[in-house]
Amino acid sequence: MSGARSFYATTAIDYVNGAPHLGHAYEKIATDILARNARQRGRDVFFLTGTDEHGEPVADAAAAEGVSPQELVDRNAERFRALTGALGLSNDFFIRTTDAGHVERVQQVLQRVYDAGHVYLGTYEGWYCPRCADFKTEADTGPGNTCLIHGIALDRHSEENYFFRLSAFQAQLEDLFATRPDFVLPRHQFNAAHAFLGGGLTDVSLTRKELTWGVPVPWDSGHVFYVWFDALLNYVTALGYAEPGTDLTARFWPATFHVIGKDILKFHTIYWPALLMAAELELPRHVWVHGFLFGPDGEKMSKSAGNVLDPFEVIDEFGVDVLRHYLFREVTAGQDGPVSLDGLRTRYATELANEYGNLASRTLNMLERYSSRTVPAVALDPALASDLDGLAARVDGLLDRAEISTALEEIWQSVRRLNRYVEEKAPWQLARNDDPALPAVLASLAEGLRVVTVALHPYMPTKTADLLRALGRPDVHAREFAENGWGGVTGSLPPLFPK
Ligand code: ME8
Numbered sequence: 001m002s003g004a005r006s007f008y009a010t011t012a013i014d015y016v017n018g019a020p021h022l023g024h025a026y027e028k029i030a031t032d033i034l035a036r037n038a039r040q041r042g043r044d045v046f047f048l049t050g051t052d053e054h055g056e057p058v059a060d061a062a063a064a065e066g067v068s069p070q071e072l073v074d075r076n077a078e079r080f081r082a083l084t085g086a087l088g089l090s091n092d093f094f095i096r097t098t099d100a101g102h103v104e105r106v107q108q109v110l111q112r113v114y115d116a117g118h119v120y121l122g123t124y125e126g127w128y129c130p131r132c133a134d135f136k137t138e139a140d141t142g143p144g145n146t147c148l149i150h151g152i153a154l155d156r157h158s159e160e161n162y163f164f165r166l167s168a169f170q171a172q173l174e175d176l177f178a179t180r181p182d183f184v185l186p187r188h189q190f191n192a193a194h195a196f197l198g199g200g201l202t203d204v205s206l207t208r209k210e211l212t213w214g215v216p217v218p219w220d221s222g223h224v225f226y227v228w229f230d231a232l233l234n235y236v237t238a239l240g241y242a243e244p245g246t247d248l249t250a251r252f253w254p255a256t257f258h259v260i261g262k263d264i265l266k267f268h269t270i271y272w273p274a275l276l277m278a279a280e281l282e283l284p285r286h287v288w289v290h291g292f293l294f295g296p297d298g299e300k301m302s303k304s305a306g307n308v309l310d311p312f313e314v315i316d317e318f319g320v321d322v323l324r325h326y327l328f329r330e331v332t333a334g335q336d337g338p339v340s341l342d343g344l345r346t347r348y349a350t351e352l353a354n355e356y357g358n359l360a361s362r363t364l365n366m367l368e369r370y371s372s373r374t375v376p377a378v379a380l381d382p383a384l385a386s387d388l389d390g391l392a393a394r395v396d397g398l399l400d401r402a403e404i405s406t407a408l409e410e411i412w413q414s415v416r417r418l419n420r421y422v423e424e425k426a427p428w429q430l431a432r433n434d435d436p437a438l439p440a441v442l443a444s445l446a447e448g449l450r451v452v453t454v455a456l457h458p459y460m461p462t463k464t465a466d467l468l469r470a471l472g473r474p475d476v477h478a479r480e481f482a483e484n485g486w487g488g489v490t491g492s493l494p495p496l497f498p499k
Contacts, residue, residue, distance in 0.1 A: 002250070002251055002252050002253055002254065003044065003251070005042070005043050005044050006043065006044045006045075006046075006251060006252055006256075007035070007038035007043040007044065007045045007046070007256045008045075008046045008047075008048070008239075008252040008253065008254075008255045008256050008257075009031050009034050009035045009038070009045075009046075009047050009048070009255070009256055009257045009259065010031070010047075010048045010049070010234075010235050010255055010257070010258050010259065011027050011028050011031045011048070011049040011050075011259050011260075012027060012052075012259070012260045012261065012264060013049070013050045013051050013052040013095065013097065013231060013234055014051055014052060014080055015051075015052050015055075015057040015058060016051045016052070016053055016058060016072070016073050016076035016077050016079075016080060017057045017058050017060070017061035017072075017076070017303075018061070018076070018303040019076070019079055019303070019310070020079055020080050020083045020311060021301055021302070021303065021308035021309065021310065021311065022293055022301060022308065022309040022310075022311050022314070022327075022339065023261070023292065023293045023300075023301045023302065023308075024080075024083070024311075025083060025087055025311040025323075025327075026290070026293055026327050026331075027259055027260070027261060027290060028049055028083070028084065028087055028089055029087055029089075029323075029324050029327060029328075030259055030288075030290060030328070030333060030402070030404055031047065031049065031089075031257070031259040032047065032087070032088070032089045032090055032091070032458070033324075033328070033399070033404055033458045033459055034257055034259070034399060034402060034404070034458075035047035035090055035091075035458075036090055036457065036458035036461065037395070037396065037399045037458045038256075039090075040454070040457065040458065040476055040477055040479060041396060042477065044251070044252075045092075046092050046093075046239070046242075046248065046251075046252045047089075047090060047091045047092050048091060048092065048093055048095060048234075048235065048238050048242075049084060049089065049091045049094060049095075050080075050093070050094045050095030050096055050097070050234060050238070051073070051076075051077045051080050051081075051094075051095070051096050051097065052097055052227070052231045052234075053069075053073040053077065053096055053097045053098045054097055054098070054213055054214040054215065054224070054225075054227045054230055054231070055133045055211070055213065055214060055226075055227025055228075055230075055231075056130040056131075056133055056211065056213075056227070057130070057131060057133055057227075058072060058073060058213065059211065059213040060130055062213075069213045070098070073096070073098055077096050081094055082312075083311060083312070086311065086312055086315050086320065087311065087315075087320060087323075087324075088320045088321075088324070088461050088462060090461075092242065093238055093242035093243075095234050095237070095238045095242075097215075097230055097231060097234055099241070101237065101240065101241030102233075102234060102237045102238070102241075103215050105233070105236070105237035105240050105241070106215045106225060106229075106230050106233045106237060107215060107216070107217075107218045109233055109236065109237075109279050109281075110206070110217075110218075110225060110229065110233075111218050111219065112279055112280075113164070113275065113278045113279050114162075114219055116278065116280075118164060118165050118168070118278040119162050119163065119164055119165070119206055120162065120163055120165070121160065121161075121162055121163075122160075122161060122162075122163045122203075123158065123159065123160055123161070124157055124158070124159050124160075124161045124163075124205050125157070125158050126156075126157060127141055127145060127154040127155070127156060127157070128154060128155045128156075128157045129147040129149070129150060129152070129154055129155075130152075130155060131147065131149075131150040131152060131304070132147060132149055132150065132263075133226075133227045133228060134228075135157075135204065135205060136154055141154060149263065150304060151304075157210075159208070159209050159210055160209050161205040161206070161207050161208065161209065161223075161226075162205070162206045162207040162217065162220070162223060163203040163204065163205060163206060164203060164204055164205075164206040164229070164271075164274075164275065164278070165203050165278075166201045166202065166203050166204050166270075166271065166274050167200075167201045167202055167203050169201070169273075169274035169277055169278070170197070170200070170201050172274075172277055173197055173201070173270065173273060173274060174197060176273060176283065177190070177193070177194050177197060182285075182286060182401070183269070183273075183283075183285075183286065183287065184265075184269050184286070184287050184289065185286055185287070185288045185289070185334075185401055185402055186288075186289070186334040186401075186402075186403075188334075189262060189265060189269075189289035189334075192262075192265060193265055193266070193269035193270065196265075196266055196269075196270060197270060201270070201274075204226075204271065205226050206225065206226055206229055207220070207223035207224065207225055207226055208223060208224055208225075208226050208227075209222060209223050211224055212224060214226075214227060214230060215230045228267050228271065229271075229275065232267060232268070232271065232272045232275065233275075235255055235258065235284075236249070236253060236281065239251075239252055239253055253281070253282060254281075254282040254283060254284050254285060255284040255285065256284070256285050256286065257284070257285070257286050257287075257288050257402060258272075258284050258286070258287045258288070259288050259290065259402070260287060260288070260289055260290070261289070261290055261291075261292065262289050262290070262291060262292070263292075265287075265289055268287045268289075269287050272284075286402070288334075288402035289334070290333060290334060291331070291334060291335045291336035291337065292336045293327075293331060293336075293337065293338075293339050294307075294336060294337065294338040294339070295307025295308065295309070295338070295339075296338065296340050298338060300336075301339075309339065309340075309341070311323070314341070314344070318344065318348065319462070319463075320462060321459075321460035321461070321462050321463045321464075322344065322348055322352060322497070323344070324459055324460055325347070325351070325352060325408075325459055325460055326339075326343070326344045326347050326348070327339065328404050328405050328408050328459065329347055329351065329405070329408060329412075330343055330344075330347065331405075332405045332406075333402065333403065333404035333405040333406075334402075334403075334405075348497065349499070351412070352496075352497040353495075353497040353498070353499045354499075355412075355415055355416065355419060356415050356452075356456075356496070356497070357495055357496045357497035357498075358419070359415060359418050359419050359422070359449060360449060360453075360467050360493070360496050361493075361495055361496070362422060363422075363445050363446060363449045364470060364471075364490060364491075364492055364493060366427050366428075366442060366445070367442060367446060367490050368490070368492060369431075370427065370431045370438060370442060371439070371442050373489055373490045373491065373492075374487065374488065374489055374490070375442070375443050375446045375447075375471075375472070375485045375486050375487060375488050375490060376439035376440070376442055376443045376485045376487070377443070377484060377485050377486065377487030378439045378440050378443050378484065378485050379440065379483065379484055380440060380443055380444045380447055380481075380482065380483060380484060380485060381440055381441065381444040384417075384418075384421055384444045384445075384448055384481075385444075385481055385483070387414070387417050388414055388417075388447075388448055388451050388452075388481040389480075389481050391410070391411065391414055391451060391452070391455055391479075391481070392451075392454075392455060392479035392480060394407075394410050395407045395410055395411060395455055398410065408459060411452055411455045411456055411459075414448070414451070414452045414455070415452050417448075418445065418448045418449060418452065421444070421445065421448065422445065425437075425441045427441050427442060427445075439485075440485075442485075443484075443485025444485075446471060446485065446486075446490070447481060447482055447485060447486070448481070449467075449471065450468065450471050450473055450478075451479070451480070451481050453467050453468055453471070454468070454476055454478065454479050455479065457476045463496050463497075464476075466493060466496065467493060467496060469491070470490060470491045470492065470493040471488075471490055472486075472488040472489050472490045472491065473486060473488060
C-alpha cells in the first residue's frame with residue numbers, strides 16, 4: 001500500500017488511430033495540474049500518461065492505410081509523445097501498451113484472475129462497435145443497428161470468448177458505491193455509474209478470437225485479450241517497469257486519481273474495480289470524469305466529426321500557457337463546453353494581457369521606479385494579508401476533488417483583488433507625496449503577486465516560472481503569504497502576455 005504522502009495520477013491512454021486533438025490535450029493538462037499541485041504540496045508524485053495501441057481501433061486504421069499495425073503505432077505514438085512535450089506535461093513516464101514490460105505484466109495479472117476462477121469459456125453473440133471497441137446492448141444501439149456514439153454500422157459478432165465473471169462482483173461494487181461517495185467525481189458522474197450498476201451486471205468478454213492485434217492469452221494461444229482489459233491494466237503495469245530495476249508499485253499503488261472522459265465511465269468505474277477485486281489489488285481512490293470539448297459546430301470534438309483543433313498549431317501561435325489557462329477558464333472542468341480560437345483570443349486579451357499580465361508589469365515597474373528594484377523588508381498590509389491568507393489551502397481543498405476550474409476562479413479572484421489594491425492605494429501618488437506608507441504597499445503587492453503566481457504555477461508553468469524569477473523568488477513551493485517583505489532584488493521582464 002502506498003504511503004499517505006504519495007500521489008499517483010493517470011490519464012486515459014489515447015488510441016493512436018489518428019493524430020492527437022485538443023480533446024486529448026485537455027485531459028492531459030488537467031492531470032498535469034493535479035500532479036503539479038501535489039508536488040507543490042511536497043507529495044511523492046508519479047504522473048502517468050501514454051498510448052493504447054491494440055484492438056480494432058488501431059488494427060482497422062492500419063488496414064485502411066495499408067500498413068501493419070506495428071508501423072502505424074510506431075509512427076503515431078510519437079505524435080502523442082511529442083504532444084506531452086508541447087503541452088509542458090510533467091509526466092514521469094509514457095506508457096505504450098505494445099511495450100514488452102506491459103504485455104508480460106498483463107499476462108501475469110490476467111493469468112492470476114483466470115487461476116482464481118473468475119474466467120470461463122463461452123460465446124459472445126451480439127453487436128459490437130469497432131470504433132468504441134465495445135459490446136453493445138439493445139439499449140445503446142441506434143436505428144438500423146448503429147453506434148450511438150460514432151453513428152457507424154455495428155458488427156454482428158458470434159465469437160468464442162473467454163468471459164470475465166463481472167456479474168459476480170455486483171454486491172461488492174454496490175458496497176463500494178455505498179461506502180465511498182467520492183470514488184467517482186464529480187457527483188453527477190458518480191450517479192451515472194451507480195445507475196449503470198443498478199441495471200444489473202452481465203459478464204463481459206475478456207478475450208477475442210477473431211482479432212490477432214493484441215496481447216496473447218497465455219492459457220489459449222488462439223485468443224488475444226480484449227483491448228479494454230489490456231488498456232486498463234496500464235495503470236498498474238507501468239509502475240512495474242517505468243523505472244528500470246525498481247518496482248514502484250508498493251510506493252504508488254493505489255492510484256489517487258484516474259482522469260478520464262465521460263465516454264469511458266463504465267470501463268473505469270465498473271469493469272476496472274471489479275477486475276482489481278478479482279486480481280486482489282487495491283482500488284484507486286478517485287476516478288475523476290471530465291466532459292467533452294465541443295468544436296465550433298457544437299459537436300464533440302473528434303477525428304470522425306472532422307471538427308478538431310490541432311493543439312500543436314494553437315501552441316505555436318499562442319504559447320502553451322495561454323492554451324492551458326484558456327481551457328480551464330472556458331470550460332468548467334467536469335462539464336461539456338465549446339472551444340474556439342476566437343474564444344481563446346478574447347480570454348487572452350481580457351484576462352491574461354489586461355488582468356494578470358498588467359498586474360505583473362505594473363508591479364515590477366513600480367518596484368523598479370520607486371524602490372530601486374528591491375522589495376522593502378517591512379511589515380505587510382494586514383488587509384491584503386487577510387485576503388490572500390489561506391489561498392493555497394482553498395486551492396488544495398478544491399483540487400482534492402479535482403475542481404480545477406473552481407480553483408482557478410479562486411486564484412483569479414485574488415488576481416482581481418490585487419489589481420483593485422493597486423487602484424485603491426495608487427502607489428504613484430504615495431511616491432509623489434513621499435508618503436511613508438509606500439514601502440508597505442509595494443512589498444504587499446510584490447508578495448501578493450508572488451503568492452498568486454505560485455498558485456497559478458500548476459496551470460501556467462512556463463510564464464509563472466519566468467515571473468517568479470523576475471521577482472527574485474523562484475521557489476514554487478513557498479505558497480503562503482508572508483508577514484514581511486523579503487527584501488530581495490527584483491528584475492525586469494518583457495510583457496508576459498503582450499497585447
Ligand atoms: O477511449 N473532449 O481512447 P481515446 C474531451 N484508449 N475529451 C476527449 C475528447 C473531447 N472532444 N475526445 C476524446 C480511449 N477525449 C481509450 C482509453 S484508458 C485505459 C483507454 C478523451 O483516444 C476521452 O474521453 O478515444 C478519453 O478520456 C481520452 O480522450 C482518450 O480517448
